[in-house]
Amino acid sequence: MMLVLVALGTAWGQTLTVKGQVTDGADGSEIIGCTVQLKGTQQVTFTDQYGKYSIEAKKGETLIFSYIAYKKEERVVRSEKLDVKLQQEDYELAECVVVGYGSSRKAARTGSTRPIKVTGALSKSKIAFTAPVITYEHANAEEYGSINENAFKQVGDAPLSTFSIDVDAASYSNMRRFINKGELPPTDAIRTEELVNYFSYDYPKPMGNDPVKFSIEAGACPWNTAHRLVRIGLKAKEIPSENLPASNLVFLIDVSGSMWGPNRLDLVKSSLKLLVNNLRDKDKVAIVTYAGRAGVNLESTPGSDKQKIREAIDELTASGSTAGGEGILLAYKMAKKNFMADGNNRIILCSDGDFNVGVSSAEGLEKLVEAERKSGVYLTVLGYGMGNYKDKKFQTLAEKGNGNHAYIDNMQEANRVLVNEFGSTLHTVAKDVKLQVEFNPSLVQAYRLIGYESRLLKDEDFNNDAKDAGDLGAGHTVTAFYEVVPVGVKNTYVGKVDDLKYQKNKKPSTVQTTGSNELLTVKLRYKDPDKSTSKKLELPFIDSKWDKESGDFLFASAVAMYGQLLRESEFKGDATYEKVIDLAKQGLNNDDKGYRREFIRLVEATKGLERK
Structure with missing residues (x-):
């Protein structure tokens, strides 16, 4: 008897790799990011993009499954497989205050009121109602800054383009929230550079004393194949978490x-x-x-x-x-x-x-x-x-x-x-990071920077160390795209101006060029986090036009095209959601966490939506 009890106890305490899937109990959809915790310990994991998880636990121990807006579930480990269906939480409405022939709902603990719809029989004399059905109307009070999209500039008039880097990605997850609830986001909620920079790309790592390295790549512009698309990529030095200050x-x-x-x-x-x-x-x-x-x-x-x-x-x-x-x-x-x-x-x-x-x-x-x-x-x-x-x-x-x-x-x-x-x-490794691009007028007649509208700088700001700019964190990547109109290509985006009366016009053809075969030169300035004087890096670029774009280039350009579609950009050319999907599928080479596949699913969901 004692031997049997010991054997059973040993089996019950056996350590297992428990795997399973967490889904919505109502519709069976996978729940992404659900917290799975071994009860009584700090051992925690999360479900992936397919609602799946894996965690070490012993037989007889308890796993706690919790996710916002769902009821918490506790399950005893009995085998290596444990699937869980979570039930949505039932939230009660706050106090309803009847006012005359309508009513208002006290906003939770704020003291303010918001209108609601009330259906039911109302009594004029008693100001009462029976068997009401109350529906809360969510007033949309969201605020977005107006974005005046960057237009094309003639190289003869503006050979330099200067801007501060932007490492934010808030616009992407905000956009995702709208798409997931079946709505197109407001156009001003879309900052195309933030959509592109939501994803990490395989850029060359800095090897010397500089904490940042940048690279350049070009290919055919997917929404206007007569144009070229130039991608500038920055990569900050990586620091293992245990070595961070x-x-x-x-x-x-x-x-x-x-x-x-x-x-x-x-x-x-x-x-x-x-x-x-x-x-x-x-x-x-x-x-x-x-x-x-x-x-x-x-x-x-x-x-x-x-x-x-x-x-x-x-x-x-x-x-x-x-x-x-x-x-x-x-x-x-x-x-x-x-x-x-x-x-x-x-x-x-x-x-x-x-x-x-x-x-x-x-x-x-x-x-x-x-x-x-x-x-x-x-x-x-x-x-x-x-x-x-x-x-x-x-x-x-x-x-x-x-x-x-x-x-x-x-x-x-x-x-x-x-x-x-x-x-x-x-953790910041480089602060006040600025980029300045000079275009060669013998090869480029016009260009436009895609996004970064709130980060534009004056050309003289590039060398002004007193001018604030964006900061770069450890291991971060930053991407910027320029759409370029080559010399000889018909340009319908830049209008003509009448000849001047009191001075001779400076025509592009009169610009003296150096004869260089470089398409452009990129200059970068940054400061060390504890310094006030900047350092400059410079990299020229020759466009070979081989058009053997990397998978990262194809995917990032798909995201840029998607942003322009959501913004209803006047420069979107012949962009379509189908082209976005086809292009993105060619860039799934760097997708360990499934973010790129999630993007494709979002684009597919966007096709059937209409702006409200």
Whole structure:
């Protein structure tokens, strides 16, 4: 009997590699980014793009499956295969206040009201209703900055093109959120360069003393084959996570009433816990929150005390108005109080951007952040929420705060930004990175920069070290595209101007050229993170016109074409969604995490949508 019991106990405690798939209990669709945790431990994994997971566990131990807006499930491990179906959470409506012949719904813990539809019998005398069916109408209060798309420029008039790099990718995940709910995004929500830069590309790594290296490639323009498409790619040096400098982080969290709900504060809390799980003992975290006023919820705490940090995050609830400006000032104060001279000092702001108390305008916030960034503290902005998202303010904060901007639409995206790309998101290796391209008028008659409209610089700004520009994180890649009209090709995009009356016209044909066979030259300036003087790199490019484009080139150009279709660009030529899909499928060579295949599925879903 004793031998049998011992044998059974040994079998029950056997370590297994448990694998399975997590799906929606209603429609069977896979759930991407679901948290799978071994109960009572810090052992965590997430489901992939197919809803599948793998985790080590012993027979008899319990796995916890949790995902925003779904009921948490606990399952005992009995074999190596464990599939789980999650049921959606039932959220109750907040208090309904009847007003005359209609009603309004108190917005959760804000004290404000929003209109709802009410169907049912209303009584004039008693102001009451029976058997109502209430439907909440989500008012769309999202804000996007207006984008005036870059046009073609004549090389004879403007031989130089100068801009600051942009490492943000918020526009892509925001776009994905719209497509996944069956809507086309607003045209001004699409920043084509951010769609392209959502993906990583296999660029040559820097090998010398410079922390950045750039390369150039050209091919036929897929939406106008008479034109050439030039791709400039930057690659920052990679630093293993364990070798990254210590981080002094301040989580600045919006806990106002507008942040209530599963895709807002609940998602913020789950996202930050992913980052906390990857903190090292030498890292520190403080938590500042703001609603009607700002306050410190957690003093700077070492990464070794993860449980204390998690508990502080769990205690957060949403209520009140939004004093975002006050919160930003307090967060900078905390970051400077615990400043690490040789470390990564950074504020991570999590909000929907709905600031309504104190400094709240984009212009006011810009001045506030510009004054504080000289302290050496960077500002990362993570956007959350639907229907109330203030994209314009976040763009301003990220650009002026020497930081980056991401939109978190689900746990998969949170894992990508805060875990998979931790170094590139949070550690800067080169600051104030600028690019300047000079085109050869003997080979190029006109060009246009695709995207980067908010990052354009004056030509003289390139050599001005006082001019702020974008920063580059460890291991990050940056891509920029130019559409080029070769000499001899009919140009219908640049209009003619009447001859001048009081001076002779300078015609392109009179421009004296050097006879070089180079299509263009790219110059790059950057500063080391702790320096104020820039360094310059330069690379000329000869277009061989072999048109043996790399898989990365084909995929990135497909994304650029998709962005122009979503923007309804006047320069989209003969672009179609079918061409985007065909081109993207030729560039699936670098897709370990499935992001490129997900892009193709998004394009396929876009074809049947109409703009509302």
